[in-house]
Every structure is written in C-alpha cells, then in structure tokens.
Amino acid sequence: LSNVRTSQDALQAMLAHCPSLECAKLKNITGVKQIRLRSRSLVRLYGDLGDLSELVVEDAPSLEELVGIHLPSGRATVKIVSAPKLQVLGYLGKNVGPLVLRDTVFDGGILQSTTLMCSVKTLAIQVPFSEKGHTTFVAQLLKCFPCLETLHVEADSRSISQRVAPESWDMTTSIRCIEHSLNKLVFEDFGGEMCQWGFLTFMLEMAKTLKVVELYCLKGEDCASRLINILSSINRVCQDMEFLFFTSCEPVNGLYLCHCCPRRCQNENRVSLMDTLKHQKK
Secondary structure, three states: OOEEOOHHHHHHHHHOOOOOOOOOEEEEOOOOEEEEEEEEOOOOOEEEEEOOEEEEEEEEEOOEEEEEEOHHHHOOOEOOOOOOOOOOEEEEEEOOOOOEEEEEEEOOOOOOOOOOOOOOEEEEEEEOOOOOOOHHHHHHOOHHHHHEEEEEEEHHHHHHHHOOOOOOOOOOOOOOOHHOOOOOOEEEEOOOOOHHHHHHHHHHHOOOOOOOEEEEEEHHHHHHHHHHHHHHHHOOOOOOEEEEEEEEOOOEEEEOOOOHHHHHHHHHHOOOOOOOHHHEEO
C-alpha cells in the first residue's frame, strides 16, 4: 500500500479484518499518526513509519517480523504488548521512547526490566554515535534481547557527516547476547569514523560466537581495501570470523526486503563489491 492518504481507523480496520493477510508493506502513507495493530493472521509488517507518534502491537499472535524504517527520526513511542512469535524487530533508536516490550520499559538509559524479549533473533538499531551516552543506550537496549543472533546497526546521519569524539566502551557491563548468541553483525553506512571503530572493536573483542560481519562502506572499494588491514590487527575473541564488504549509494535498510519481491528490493538497496574483498582470517 503506497502513496495514499487514509485515516487511522481505516488502516487499522484493514489490518485487523483481512483474515488471510500475512504480509503488509506501507510506503508514503499520510493521515495516520498512530497504529494499534490487532491481527490474527499478519506475519510481516514493513513500512516507512517516520510520521507515526505511536506504534502499538496490541494482539498479533502470528507476527514474526516488524520493520519500521525511519522510526528513530519520528520519535515514536513503540509498545509491544502481545507478539509471542516476534523474531525480527527494527529500526529502534535513542529517540524511540519509551520502548515498552510487554512489561519491560526502556527509555534510553538504565533498563527497568522484569520480562525480556527472548523470541527476537534479529534486531535493527540506529546508533546515535554523535550523541553523548550512546554506549549506554546500546548496552542497555541489547540487554532486552538475550537470545539475539543478528544485529543490524545504522549510524545516525550526523556521525556520518561530522567528526565526533568517540566514547569509551571499556566500562560496558556484560551483555548476554553478545557473549553467548550473536553470530552476525551488519554495519550499515560505515564511514570509518573513530566513534564507529570504537563500537566495532568492542563487538569484535567481546562477541564470542560472532561468525560474519557485513560492512556497507560509504566510501567504496578503496575504503574496504584499507579496512581489511585494520580489521586484521584487532584482537578478536573469535578467530574464524568472516568479513564481507559492500557498497551502497543510498542507505541500506537491509531488513526492508519483503518476502514478496526480495530480489528487486535487494537490487534497489545495495550492490556487492568484488569477491576479492571478502576476507577471512585463517
């Protein structure tokens, strides 16, 4: 559903009362500031949700994937009340708050938690590298997802366009998913800034089960060739790690690949670099 103006009630009724609807992709929808999702059949919901003020998943027993592009820029409140099968969630950011996951409340600082989202295996976040406190934000957010296997990281636009001072990750406390379950890291819009290197180095040194790292370089093939030498010098906790390098003219938003037309979405969003830029330390 794209390029239409509709009401909040009409959109919610469509999602709730189509008994065979399994996948919905929303793009350029105007007139809707809030979505309160109730659907017994919906499995995947994708959308450009930057204009929302609130996204509430009230009752979605079949929902497995919820991907909202531009959610961080819209400063929306996100509440997951009932989605027991949810496996893919994104994009979350520091401006998405408060984030309510059942009775776990996350407001960008110290986690107030009684229940964690163990079903989520893939998470996409926008990291505000340009803001003070981004290390606390990332560390506390990841504690909400103890069984996470794949992490997508999108750098905020300011840290890409401006030089910002890096924060130290040395004081970050133990994070269960990083130490025990995370096996894939996807870094979107990687520009090689020091603040981004700090995060990447922390992950490589702490993630004991990490096997694949995908880096989507803004500066193309020359940047990727230089990164290989730098990555080789990091004291990685997992030695059989594989690095894959890509380049993209536009933001990757790699999770925004619906199951209806994944090949077309992928061709629009990213182009792989040469196979010779793949690197694996023996």
